[in-house]
Amino acid sequence: MxxxxxxxxxxxxxxIGLVIIGFYLLAAILGTLGLTPHDPLKLFAIDRLKAPSxxxxxxxxxxxxxxxxxxxxxxxxxxxxxxxxxxxATIAGTIIGLVSAWWGGLWDGxxxxxxxxLLAFPAILLALLxxxxxGPGTMTSVAAIAIVYTPIFARVVRGPALSLKQRDFVDAxxxxxxxxxxxxxxxxxxxLVAPLAVQVTLALAWALxxxxxLSFLGLGTxxxxxxxxxxxxxxxxxMTHAPWLMIFPAVTIMLGILGFNLTGDALRDxxxxxxxxxxx
Amino acid sequence: xxxxxQRLLTFPLILLGVSILVFVAIRLxxxxxxxxxxxxxxxxxxxxxxxxxAAYFGIDQPIWAQYLRWLTxxxxxxxxxxxxxxxxxxxxxxxxxxxxxxxxxxxxxxxxSVGVPLGVLAASRxxxxxxxxxxxxxxxxxxxxxxxxxxxxxxxxxxxxGFVPAMGTFTPLFADPLASIAQLIFPAIxxxxxxxxxxxRISRSAMLDVLSDDYVRTARSKGATPMSVIWHHAxxxxxxxxxxxxxxxxxxxxxxxxxxxxxxxLPGLGRLVLDAITQRDYALVQGTxxxxxxxxxxxxxLVDLAYVALDPRIRIGRR
Numbered sequence: 001m002x003x004x005x006x007x008x009x010x011x012x013x014x015x016i017g018l019v020i021i022g023f024y025l026l027a028a029i030l031g032t033l034g035l036t037p038h039d040p041l042k043l044f045a046i047d048r049l050k051a052p053s054x055x056x057x058x059x060x061x062x063x064x065x066x067x068x069x070x071x072x073x074x075x076x077x078x079x080x081x082x083x084x085x086x087x088x089a090t091i092a093g094t095i096i097g098l099v100s101a102w103w104g105g106l107w108d109g110x111x112x113x114x115x116x117x118l119l120a121f122p123a124i125l126l127a128l129l130x131x132x133x134x135g136p137g138t139m140t141s142v143a144a145i146a147i148v149y150t151p152i153f154a155r156v157v158r159g160p161a162l163s164l165k166q167r168d169f170v171d172a173x174x175x176x177x178x179x180x181x182x183x184x185x186x187x188x189x190x191x192l193v194a195p196l197a198v199q200v201t202l203a204l205a206w207a208l209x210x211x212x213x214l215s216f217l218g219l220g221t222x223x224x225x226x227x228x229x230x231x232x233x234x235x236x237x238x239m240t241h242a243p244w245l246m247i248f249p250a251v252t253i254m255l256g257i258l259g260f261n262l263t264g265d266a267l268r269d270x271x272x273x274x275x276x277x278x279x280x
Numbered sequence: 281x282x283x284x285x286q287r288l289l290t291f292p293l294i295l296l297g298v299s300i301l302v303f304v305a306i307r308l309x310x311x312x313x314x315x316x317x318x319x320x321x322x323x324x325x326x327x328x329x330x331x332x333x334a335a336y337f338g339i340d341q342p343i344w345a346q347y348l349r350w351l352t353x354x355x356x357x358x359x360x361x362x363x364x365x366x367x368x369x370x371x372x373x374x375x376x377x378x379x380x381x382x383x384x385x386x387x388x389x390x391x392x393s394v395g396v397p398l399g400v401l402a403a404s405r406x407x408x409x410x411x412x413x414x415x416x417x418x419x420x421x422x423x424x425x426x427x428x429x430x431x432x433x434x435x436x437x438x439x440x441x442g443f444v445p446a447m448g449t450f451t452p453l454f455a456d457p458l459a460s461i462a463q464l465i466f467p468a469i470x471x472x473x474x475x476x477x478x479x480x481r482i483s484r485s486a487m488l489d490v491l492s493d494d495y496v497r498t499a500r501s502k503g504a505t506p507m508s509v510i511w512h513h514a515x516x517x518x519x520x521x522x523x524x525x526x527x528x529x530x531x532x533x534x535x536x537x538x539x540x541x542x543x544x545x546l547p548g549l550g551r552l553v554l555d556a557i558t559q560r561d562y563a564l565v566q567g568t569x570x571x572x573x574x575x576x577x578x579x580x581x582l583v584d585l586a587y588v589a590l591d592p593r594i595r596i597g598r599r
Contacts, residue, residue, distance in 0.1 A: 013419075116290070117297035120573045122535035125553065129569065132557040133308045209425050213539055216427050217554070232431065236543075239435050246435060250428045258423035265419075 093153020
């Protein structure tokens with residue numbers, strides 16, 4: 001892990017990506033601890049729609065709330081949803097992929113056809129369908145994004161797991177009498193860390209994007225909790241009078257996604273020497 | 281069993297799975313359809329009227345019977361009746377589909393005509409300043425959500441040019457081609473933005489792969505000009521992954537760009553799905569979601585078949 005971080009830091013785009021992610025994590029932590037310049041929910045009635053200034057770094061919104069503090073809490077919300085949903089998708093997808101590859105046959109057929117069915121829906125459509133059933137909210141966003149990305153992880157794991165299964169060292173371990181659980185975790189899972197790490201990082205970028213999209217539609221995080229997508233959506237009618245309400249959330253969303261994309265690309269470069277310098 | 285046959289055989293199976301999933305998912309939505317349809321007026325219904333309505337929409341039967349009825353209807357092109365529009369679901373879908381199709385095609389044309397030349401340019405100047413500029417732009421493009429692009433476009437248009445894109449009703453292509461294309465150009469740019477970035481990246485890396493191949497070196501040593509090597513020898517092979525990527529992206533776009541159609545107030549498939557879901561129009565949600573998934577599957581199948589046709593190595597089943 002430490003080795004991976006240091007080689008990431010030596011990679012030009014990895015360094016930029018890590019710095020961005022670092023700032024976002026810092027903002028998220030400070031936002032969680034309540035260490036924002038102002039209370040993100042407090043209405044400063046006399047300071048409505050103020051342009052950025054020393055007091056309100058990124059200005060205030062229609063209700064007189066501090067945009068900078070709201071962005072910090074919005075970042076926390078986005079990161080929380082992205083990390084939670086990707087964690088669930090990674091675990092579920094890895095288990096499904098490993099089980100399918102290891103036992104093969106009927107289980108493989110059933111699991112993979114179910115994954116195919118889930119993959120037959122464009123991601124946002126599947127998320128909308130889930131939101132329609134459960135109703136919008138933070139937990140729903142987590143569940144929806146997790147379900148959307150589970151089949152992708154299942155596929156990422158199944159392919160390499162199938163070829164690892166054929167390798168001599170796996171045969172050897174089984175002949176020596178290693179338990180199935182030991183072979184699965186020690187020999188298969190450990191060798192899948194590299195492709196999974198890349199996929200997890202890129203999935204985090206997509207999860208941030210999907211979360212922002214859902215909350216932009218009003219189907220993600222519900223007010224009054226600040227969320228990046230909702231702040232952007234709210235800025236639409238005010239863009240001519242208060243462009244800062246649009247610019248800052250837009251840049252915040254973009255930079256966050258960029259940070260994970262850059263890191264994911266750098267990871268792929270580092271872990272797969274064949275593609276070195278190929279992917280921009 | 282060859283790859284193609286296998287793909288063709290699993291296709292109906294997956295479609296059946298999709299139809300079951302959609303059907304069951306809609307039945308899990310809390311609240312009953314009649315109340316959702318009539319709002320507060322549902323309270324004024326007598327029990328007999330309520331039953332009559334339920335029988336009319338077929339929602340008084342057990343779930344498996346409803347599913348079978350729906351499935352047999354599907355084969356006859358009958359997707360049920362939309363409760364919002366009071367028209368057959370298929371009619372409503374087909375009214376909205378031309379816009380989505382045209383928008384998807386326009387975005388793809390934009391993405392390919394920007395992305396492929398940029399990718400080829402970057403690859404032919406590997407590691408030089410112009411390559412770096414293209415790579416940075418592509419990375420930024422890929423990291424910008426389409427709703428951010430859309431809002432920025434609307435902002436720039438309205439603040440600097442005092443222009444607001446035509447919204448609301450859609451001018452069909454055949455009624456007035458110019459007006460129709462003009463109406464969709466900004467939404468198409470919005471959707472084509474990230475798409476172009478992906479095309480750039482993939483054509484750059486595919487081109488780099490191909491440029492290091494032996495046959496390209498042969499062409500060079502025969503004295504072919506750099507331009508001819510790039511455009512005649514390398515590009516056709518480098519386009520294979522571009523075809524795959526564009527096909528899959530196109531399949532996504534055909535599903536309706538929910539967010540972009542929302543921003544530009546366009547009556548396409550994406551808006552229809554969103555409305556159907558928020559207004560609990562069971563038949564319409566089922567119909568549109570199935571229609572979109574069907575398109576998506578067909579496009580993906582075609583992409584796979586095209587891939588096989590372009591790359592004979594997979595035809596034998598080695599993948």
